[in-house]
Amino acid sequence: MTAIMRRELSAYFASPIGYIFLAVFYIFGGFYFTMTCLLSNSSDLSFTFNSMFTIVLILVPLLTMRLFSEDKKHKTDQALLTAPVSLLALVLGKFLAAVLVYLLSLAATIVYAMVIAVYAPPGWAHVMGNFIALLLMGMAFISIGLFVSSLTENQLIAAVGSFAIALTLIIIDSVAPTITVPWLRQVFMSIAFFSRYSAFTVGKLELSGVVFFLSICAVFLFLTVRVLDKRRWS
Amino acid sequence: MIEVKSLTKRYGAKTAVDDISFTVKAGEILGFLGPNGAGKTTTMNIITGYSSSTMGTVTVDGAEILEDPIKVKSKIGYLPEHPPLYLDMTVKEYLSFMFDLKKVKLIKASHIDEICDHVKIADVYGRIIKNLSKGYRQRVGLAQALLGNPDVLILDEPTVGLDPKQIIEIRKLIKELGEKHTIILSSHILSEVQAACERVIVINKGKIIADDTPDNLSKAMSGDKKLTIRVDGPESSVFDLLSKVPHMLCVDKLGMREDSVYDFILEAEAGHDVRRDVFLRLAERSWPILALRGSELSLEDIFLQLTDENSPAAEQARPDAPDSGGESEDETRESGEES
Numbered sequence: 092m093t094a095i096m097r098r099e100l101s102a103y104f105a106s107p108i109g110y111i112f113l114a115v116f117y118i119f120g121g122f123y124f125t126m127t128c129l130l131s132n133s134s135d136l137s138f139t140f141n142s143m144f145t146i147v148l149i150l151v152p153l154l155t156m157r158l159f160s161e162d163k164k165h166k167t168d169q170a171l172l173t174a175p176v177s178l179l180a181l182v183l184g185k186f187l188a189a190v191l192v193y194l195l196s197l198a199a200t201i202v203y204a205m206v207i208a209v210y211a212p213p214g215w216a217h218v219m220g221n222f223i224a225l226l227l228m229g230m231a232f233i234s235i236g237l238f239v240s241s242l243t244e245n246q247l248i249a250a251v252g253s254f255a256i257a258l259t260l261i262i263i264d265s266v267a268p269t270i271t272v273p274w275l276r277q278v279f280m281s282i283a284f285f286s287r288y289s290a291f292t293v294g295k296l297e298l299s300g301v302v303f304f305l306s307i308c309a310v311f312l313f314l315t316v317r318v319l320d321k322r323r324w325s
Numbered sequence: 326m327i328e329v330k331s332l333t334k335r336y337g338a339k340t341a342v343d344d345i346s347f348t349v350k351a352g353e354i355l356g357f358l359g360p361n362g363a364g365k366t367t368t369m370n371i372i373t374g375y376s377s378s379t380m381g382t383v384t385v386d387g388a389e390i391l392e393d394p395i396k397v398k399s400k401i402g403y404l405p406e407h408p409p410l411y412l413d414m415t416v417k418e419y420l421s422f423m424f425d426l427k428k429v430k431l432i433k434a435s436h437i438d439e440i441c442d443h444v445k446i447a448d449v450y451g452r453i454i455k456n457l458s459k460g461y462r463q464r465v466g467l468a469q470a471l472l473g474n475p476d477v478l479i480l481d482e483p484t485v486g487l488d489p490k491q492i493i494e495i496r497k498l499i500k501e502l503g504e505k506h507t508i509i510l511s512s513h514i515l516s517e518v519q520a521a522c523e524r525v526i527v528i529n530k531g532k533i534i535a536d537d538t539p540d541n542l543s544k545a546m547s548g549d550k551k552l553t554i555r556v557d558g559p560e561s562s563v564f565d566l567l568s569k570v571p572h573m574l575c576v577d578k579l580g581m582r583e584d585s586v587y588d589f590i591l592e593a594e595a596g597h598d599v600r601r602d603v604f605l606r607l608a609e610r611s612w613p614i615l616a617l618r619g620s621e622l623s624l625e626d627i628f629l630q631l632t633d634e635n636s637p638a639a640e641q642a643r644p645d646a647p648d649s650g651g652e653s654e655d656e657t658r659e660s661g662e663e664s
Contacts, residue, residue, distance in 0.1 A: 093425070094422060094425030094426040095426065097422075097425075098411070098414075098422045098426075101414075101418070102411070102413060105413045105414070106413060165409075165410075165411075165412065166405065166407045166409055167409040167410065167411055168409070169370075169375055169403070169405045169407075169409040170409035170423065170426070170469065171409075171426070172374070172375050173373040173374055173375050173398055173401070173403045174398060174423075174426045174427050175395045175396070175398040175399035175427060175428060176395070176398075176426060176428075177395065322376075323374075323375065323376045323377040324376075324377045325336070
């Protein structure tokens with residue numbers, strides 16, 4: 092698992108993907124931070140964190156698109172799948188590599204908080220709650236992206252596919268109230284990402300939210316393992 | 326070492342591998358021969374655990390691939406048809422990664438150095454794989470398969486796309502490796518199998534159609550009673566004389582080769598060697614024999630015969646090879662083309 096994780100980490104920074112991901116994340120994160128905090132004379136980071144949601148949504152597919160599709164395309168999956176490693180270790184190795192790069196980008200939000208701290212206490216508990224929320228939601232997106240990447244050998248399809256799924260999960264928030272069938276509305280509400288995420292951004296650390304995002308990770312990592320396993324049988 | 330039992334693989338309605346069974350003894354070099362699409366790669370992918378069988382079992386050194394995949398995989402070094410190389414890595418990084426991935430318990434630096442020397446890639450050790458030639462990539466792939474000194478090596482078309490010099494080098498390497506490893510090697514190039522393997526399994530349309538040593542195969546297929554002879558003498562008289570040799574079944578004229586030099590094909594009754602009689606009789610008449618050879622088929626001919634559905638030879642594919650007569654003709658044909 093660690094071998095795969097290290098290989099994927101070095102691959103991120105052997106190609107431009109890792110740098111582009113971090114750069115874009117920092118630029119837009121910095122933009123929202125400047126607009127909502129520095130220029131508005133506010134020490135409230137919740138607007139910044141709130142807008143991070145969109146950035147993560149758009150950027151995470153960039154991080155996950157190549158994870159399995161590239162292996163499939165270049166047939167390097169033969170090396171991975173014939174090595175004495177379990178499928179779960181394989182999937183987790185790739186997942187953790189993406190999560191680590193993602194963490195690196197999230198670290199910027201700590202910097203924002205420290206900048207605020209120069210002027211006024213930013214409310215560290217609030218900041219950490221948001222950080223955890225962003226991390227959890229990103230991990231959920233990464234697991235979805237990883238899953239889509241295992242379905243195709245085309246990176247573009249993987250990126251667009253995971254972006255579409257993530258976007259759908261967000262749109263659901265605004266679609267759900269308009270649905271008149273009660274049970275369907277309930278289903279839609281329960282898989283909505285944004286309402287759970289925004290609960291964190293106003294400072295509520297909800298256990299149900301934590302469980303929700305971790306469950307999403309578990310489900311999609313499991314599905315990825317199944318996809319790899321199924322490919323052997325078809 | 327490797328036991329494959331009634332292995333079947335279906336892709337939807339298509340049967341890629343159809344009820345194949347064979348065993349490979351420790352230290353054996355087995356050649357897997359067949360046209361493209363015969364099921365060689367599929368079989369190898371199943372043995373290495375890359376894909377699963379629809380039916381049947383594969384046991385490597387006592388462990389079954391589906392029951393204990395990790396144990397089986399740790400015993401096998403696999404070089405697929407396309408070497409699974411990460412093009413963005415240097416050879417060093419790649420081998421180091423594969424070493425970790427395979428959880429090899431040897432001293433890393435010295436083990437990798439040793440392998441690099443063995444497959445002669447020490448001079449490209451620091452280069453990015455993307456920039457390497459096909460021959461070097463193939464060798465890096467082979468190095469990867471050798472990591473951890475696995476008991477079993479499975480090499481899928483190891484010489485495809487190499488130039489003749491590289492082909493010879495890789496073959497030599499495989500022979501050397503055969504001293505320490507059990508090897509299964511696939512190819513659609515017959516000379517390769519003939520050169521490197523002690524035993525050949527010919528596979529066509531997912532079925533095993535022959536399983537023997539290369540020599541036995543060619544003997545059995547040709548029937549060792551056929552001879553080709555070249556004689557300096559008048560055609561019709563030589564023909565009459567040859568026809569009268571005891572136990573001669575039939576003589577065919579092949580026509581003139583040089584001035585007053587003619588070729589004939591002789592077919593004797595089974596179990597009789599007519600070569601001495603032929604020589605003595607022709608010598609009596611002072612008609613010199615310029616050439617006499619058993620018209621054994623090369624593996625190439627056998628292969629074509631076996632894989633040709635209409636050929637009766639395909640029926641008698643599993644021969645109890647008779648062990649007499651016939652000079653074996655060591656004619657290795659070079660056909661290094663790709664599929």
